[in-house]
Amino acid sequence: MKIPVLFRAWAMPPDAPRWGHAAKGWMRDSYLRTSHIMGPIQEIPNPAARVTLASGGDTVVRLSGVQHPESVRAAEALRERALAWMHASGARRVWTTPVATGLSAGQHQTGTARMGADPATSVTDPFGRVHGHPGLWVMDASLHVTNGGVNPVLTILALAYRCAEEMALAGT
Numbered sequence: 075m076k077i078p079v080l081f082r083a084w085a086m087p088p089d090a091p092r093w094g095h096a097a098k099g100w101m102r103d104s105y106l107r108t109s110h111i112m113g114p115i116q117e118i119p120n121p122a123a124r125v126t127l128a129s130g131g132d133t134v135v136r137l138s139g140v141q142h143p144e145s146v147r148a149a150e151a152l153r154e155r156a157l158a159w160m161h162a163s164g165a166r167r168v169w170t171t172p173v174a175t176g177l178s179a180g181q182h183q184t185g186t187a188r189m190g191a192d193p194a195t196s197v198t199d200p201f202g203r204v205h206g207h208p209g210l211w212v213m214d215a216s217l218h219v220t221n222g223g224v225n226p227v228l229t230i231l232a233l234a235y236r237c238a239e240e241m242a243l244a245g246t
Contacts, residue, residue: 085110202237
């Protein structure tokens with residue numbers, strides 16, 4: 075179950091009241107009677123997507139570009155599957171939101187610095203040390219090949235602990 079603020083942002087139907095007494099009434103009557111299906115896709119890197127510094131001298135990042143068309147297609151397919159599941163379950167009312175095509179920075183991107191024993195097929199060794207650069211380590215989700223079907227934050231944490239332990243033993 076989502077906390078109410080996320081429920082309001084992600085799971086309310088488009089015609090539900092958004093503020094005032096009517097919104098409070100809708101939340102009270104619907105919060106425990108509404109299901110929300112949401113699933114991750116593995117986003118494909120898009121060479122047209124960029125992270126740059128905002129102009130004006132502020133150290134604030136700016137995202138530009140759009141998601142890769144295959145990422146959008148995968149999200150559309152997942153959305154259609156979720157709709158089918160809800161209809162098959164006997165849901166009385168089903169709604170959806172459009173698939174976003176812009177960049178959100180809300181994902182755990184993976185696969186950009188794979189780990190492995192062979193420098194020809196991986197960026198780091200099995201502990202996150204960059205091949206050919208003994209003092210350079212990577213300890214984030216980029217070491218994963220894919221996120222799979224669940225939020226990978228605990229796996230990212232465990233992998234970071236594993237890599238940090240190796241780094242401490244290596245004395246770098």
